[in-house]
Amino acid sequence: MDKMIIYKEWIKTRGFLLGALVVLTVLTAYTILNLSKIVELQGADVLWSTLIMKDTVLIESLRYLPVAVGCLLAVFQFFPEITRKRLKLTLHLPYPQGKMIFMMYAYGIIAFLAICSLQAAILTLFLRKWLVAELAGRVMRTAMVWYLAGLAAYLFTASALLEPTWKRGVFILAVTLGVMYLLFLSPVPEAYNGFLPWLVIYVLGIQLLIYCGVSRFKEGLQD
Amino acid sequence: MSETVISCKHLTHYYGKRKIYEDLNFDVMKGSIVGLLGKNGTGKTTTINILMGYLKPKSGDCTIFGEDVQRISPATRARIALLLEGHVQFSYMSIEQIERYYSAFYPGWNREAYYDLMDKLKVAPGQKISRMSNGQRSQVALGLILAQNADLLVLDDFSLGLDPGYRRLFCEYLRDYAREGGKTVFLTSHIIQDLEKIVDECIIMDYGNILVQEKTESLMARYPGLSLEDIFIDLTGKY
């Protein structure tokens, strides 16, 4: 039964995941190509100097991609569930309802993290070619909060879609915007290092909104 | 003594300040085919939603197979086949994919019953359900319902959007399925003429309460010469 739950989520999202993978790979490759051009023409020391002397991590063009992926993944996964209230079919299946919902968004989280891990691995591979571990690590530690923002976007979007009343759904989206603003508040590299563990705990807490929405759906709440 | 499959006691529900019904009581016994009839907006889908645990009533209790409908266990849900209004399905799947998906959840899954109907459809195995007509989708829904081999079938307005041919197909399959297996069926509809031949018992609702809860045979005996539809109109008023 667990495999079939994954199977259903895969059917809904395979097209999007493939597209996201292609887009992410192309944009990441484009960024790497730009950096490699700089290295070719001016030498890798330009990258070193920029990272040490300026508040930049060279890959800022990629910062909003995880949010876009997270948000759209949630739409592709959960929009089919809410249209014509198909969620009733899902919840009616002879399978613990809480576990069913968990499996659904756990699939989304894993799919999202898999895509992000791939991008992070590609970036690390190329950055380590030109930079010492401490500088490559600085870039990736800074990018951690972008990935966290993507995960938050996924969970918040799923919560907003599963919320049966549009007023609260809009409220959830308003909170989402506020949290996104917080997660992109400072462009200073590694500015979030100390706060990151707490932010991770908060983002994992967004799951509660998903269950809350499903509970409210089951009570038949509507506008 | 026949087992009570569905039992609702003192069911009351409002949408905001609008009363749907108050102190509604009914039982559905094992092996019966019960039709919940009423005009649009009288609370038929509301009742289905309450029974399936998708709506919390203002007050009252409902049980299915002895379990509170708000907390039906997965094992009991395996005994209930549900058809939602409009034959809503996972329409992003094909008929093969949806069979593969559902079969994993139901231990008594009857593959032949499903494909027996699907062979009649004459659609490509990989065709998505979303690309089928209303009638074809209803056939897929019927196939899934029958294949589940459930003890209780709950059907919300099964005839919605179907032409007479598909409506007849549905009624015939339902009747044969229920009678052969001793299954219990609880269905709603606003097209009365289809139900005359299949329902054993009628619950006719009006705005706010139950007008009649009676065996179809005895109800029709009380109104000789009238069809069930005529009786319904007579009881509920023309409009």
Next chain:
Amino acid sequence: MKTAGRIFLGLSAAVLILWLVPWLYNLATLKSYSPPFTLYSPVVHDFTYLDREEGAKKSLRFIDREGNVYGDEVQPFFYASLLHSRGEFPDSLDGRAITYKEAEDNSLVMTSRPREVAKRNPPVYLLMESVPVRMELQDPEDALVIRKDGIKVWNMASNKMLEDKTADLASQLSSCGFVHPAKLLAGNPSHRKEYDEGYLVTDSKDQLFQVKQVDGKMTARSFPQASGLGIKHLIITEFKNHATLGYLIDRDDRMHMLRPDGSVVATDVIFDPVKDNLLVVGDLFHYTVKVSDDDGEKFYALDSSDFSTVDSMDRAYPLEDEVNLCEYIFPCRIRFVSSDDGYVKPRIQDLSLKGLLADLIILAGIILTIRKKKASQYQ
């Protein structure tokens, strides 16, 4: 689960409101305050501040603590080029002959802001060649990488460690008594300066050293006189006049001057680099040192020869007299960034009892209204 979700959403919204609403309010209503530019005058031997209003319309106007008004001649070193162009630069001051070139060569300005200090820097430092082949300093080719087991010298273009240079540096540091890992580093790897002094470095025992590259070879030097200070911050100074090698801030926030000969001179300046702004304007006779924070400024006039305190002055910033509406509405304010550091983290400020009481009353009202609405809904 439903209750937990509701609480989570409510708390998230509350935090966002406590953050964004006061921020928006301040954005709309904040009036910035610019304290007047103040320098110690070697002419009148007092602190003089620039009177902006008059200065904007007429010539520069300086006022001392007694209220006496002067022109730009009271700051001959700061306005040296202006006075020199008018032919008004003095040829002596306090009985000492001075020249315009001397004034130019000995003028210096140095700033430090908490935001530059309180942020996470990578443990990688560009290494310049201190004695370039040509007269001008060149872009660095190598970098120092600070690791637990030592300071590595890395070639940036090839991204490879330079074994020989690293071994050379390790040997030099070892002979000076360096105990790894390095704790603090201060340097200025820019070629927009006259010369390069490499880096001031403290080790794990807070001992002070200098590391630089001379003719492609690594050199290290220790400063025994700086031992025992408990150095918590370093600033390297590469002024034209070579007056100092750097400024050392000790565990008690006292500023010490490190001279090129290795001697350390304590001053009366108290400066916390994480909280305070620092401005040093130096000339042939004096250093005006300004230490400021959100509440005010403290000025020190130091003798430029021995860094003894000649004079000092405090100036508190005026308090805001306008009513802040937020303190009547919110129990506190949450901020996530600060102009004083480069970190994002929650900071709870401006606690207000008035706001807390107001919110409790509003919350009680909301709860009563919801309960009343629910009760009447099904009557």
